[in-house]
Amino acid sequence: xxxxxxxxxxxxxxKAVLDEAADFVVLxxxxxxxxxxxxxxxxxGRLGFGELRITQGNQTKHxxxxxxxxxxxxxxxxxxxxxxIDIKDIKIADAQAVLAATNLETTPEGLESQAKAQQRARVQxxxxxxxS
Amino acid sequence: MASTRVLVKRRKAxxxxxxxxxxxxxxxxxxxxxxxxxxxxxxAYTRKLAELAADLTGSATEITHPLLEKRxxxxxxxxxxxxxxxxxxxxxxxxxxxxxxxxxxxSQADGINVHVELSGKRAIAYFKFQGIASEHTYTHFEDxxxxxxxxxxxxxxxxxxxxxKIDRVDVAYMKFLNAARQTPVVETLLPLSSLxxxxxxxxxxxxxxxxxxxxxxxxxxxxxxxxxxMSFKIRLxxxxxxxxxxxxxARRVAMKAATENAGEMIKSLxxxxxxxxxAQITKEISEIIGGAAALK
Numbered sequence: 001x002x003x004x005x006x007x008x009x010x011x012x013x014x015k016a017v018l019d020e021a022a023d024f025v026v027l028x029x030x031x032x033x034x035x036x037x038x039x040x041x042x043x044x045g046r047l048g049f050g051e052l053r054i055t056q057g058n059q060t061k062h063x064x065x066x067x068x069x070x071x072x073x074x075x076x077x078x079x080x081x082x083x084x085i086d087i088k089d090i091k092i093a094d095a096q097a098v099l100a101a102t103n104l105e106t107t108p109e110g111l112e113s114q115a116k117a118q119q120r121a122r123v124q125x126x127x128x129x130x131x132s
Numbered sequence: 133m134a135s136t137r138v139l140v141k142r143r144k145a146x147x148x149x150x151x152x153x154x155x156x157x158x159x160x161x162x163x164x165x166x167x168x169x170x171x172x173x174x175x176a177y178t179r180k181l182a183e184l185a186a187d188l189t190g191s192a193t194e195i196t197h198p199l200l201e202k203r204x205x206x207x208x209x210x211x212x213x214x215x216x217x218x219x220x221x222x223x224x225x226x227x228x229x230x231x232x233x234x235x236x237x238x239s240q241a242d243g244i245n246v247h248v249e250l251s252g253k254r255a256i257a258y259f260k261f262q263g264i265a266s267e268h269t270y271t272h273f274e275d276x277x278x279x280x281x282x283x284x285x286x287x288x289x290x291x292x293x294x295x296x297k298i299d300r301v302d303v304a305y306m307k308f309l310n311a312a313r314q315t316p317v318v319e320t321l322l323p324l325s326s327l328x329x330x331x332x333x334x335x336x337x338x339x340x341x342x343x344x345x346x347x348x349x350x351x352x353x354x355x356x357x358x359x360x361x362m363s364f365k366i367r368l369x370x371x372x373x374x375x376x377x378x379x380x381x382a383r384r385v386a387m388k389a390a391t392e393n394a395g396e397m398i399k400s401l402x403x404x405x406x407x408x409x410x411a412q413i414t415k416e417i418s419e420i421i422g423g424a425a426a427l428k
């Protein structure tokens with residue numbers, strides 16, 4: 001097959017974040033990372049929260065995505081997510097505030113959502129520290 | 133004949149009003165463009181989600197989800213009314229409330245316990261005047277609603293719906309059809325009528341009809357379960373966006389009309405003023421002539 005490259009499209013409900021060519025894309029799936037090279041088999045999957053890496057040439061772009069879906073079809077990677085932040089723009093203070101907040105959650109659901117929020121915050125902090 | 137001084141004063145006042153309405157028209161136009169851009173960008177997401185859902189349903193035939201089931205008996209429902217925070221936008225708020233009130237009355241007559249939720253000061257003031265208690269009121273949705281704000285509401289509705297606290301969610305808002313047409317509607321968002329959120333524009337005739345063999349991570353049914361709540365959220369968000377765009381259009385139209393009316397009024401006042409002035413001059417001349425004739 002002829003030499004081809006991927007196209008990576010990232011959209012959130014608020015705006016189209018990104019639409020550009022890429023050589024290699026790493027997606028944060030719900031159960032771990034998934035690398036996508038050109039000419040991959042079509043795929044629909046669920047994303048977890050984590051880091052989205054888009055490599056083009058020698059440059060790699062890093063984004064933090066907060067769940068959502070991915071569709072890969074004919075060398076187009078479409079990422080649908082509720083939030084996509086360039087990791088340089090992550091506000092560590094905000095994430096730390098989430099961690100520091102001592103919510104008195106007593107219900108199981110409350111505890112669960114709190115734990116999730118804290119995990120998200122930890123991932124954000126980790127990514128942000130990597131960027132700086 | 134009114135005195136010229138009064139007329140001049142009135143004309144001045146109207147000129148000032150015209151300046152203000154004209155500025156407001158320009159502001160509304162600028163804001164409309166921004167709101168429109170946001171709506172268009174959101175549309176990309178909606179379209180993609182619809183595409184995804186369509187692809188999924190192709191492989192997972194049977195879908196049962198609590199969000200899709202229509203409940204036989206509706207006991208509790210939520211009516212969310214989206215109005216503007218500010219006035220001076222013509223019939224915008226009035227027409228939404230006119231649409232929402234009969235719906236509310238009808239639901240109550242059917243024995244449904246309706247929880248009223250309001251967004252926008254205008255709606256709050258109206259319902260307060262009508263003596264209808266509302267459970268939640270929001271004033272932070274301006275012309276730039278963020279997804280996070282809408283998400284907060286959507287998550288709560290979903291929780292309540294799944295817990296069985298509510299059986300229906302309706303939203304009364306101004307639906308944006310195109311730049312020249314908006315209609316007030318009451319839409320039922322939950323239970324979801326169809327799987328995918330409908331995109332505003334017609335999809336360009338299905339590019340490739342032949343089904344593509346997808347790999348699913350995790351299973352298609354599990355992904356669908358996640359897509360449904362998302363689909364609801366995006367629909368609610370779209371309501372807010374539509375409302376924002378429609379509000380700016382309504383304001384622009386209202387202010388344009390006001391500016392034009394002010395212009396007409398200035399014209400008629402100028403005419404009156406000139407007549408009054410001329411009459412006064414004529415009167416003075418005839419007085420002088422009369423005086424001179426008396427001296428002879």
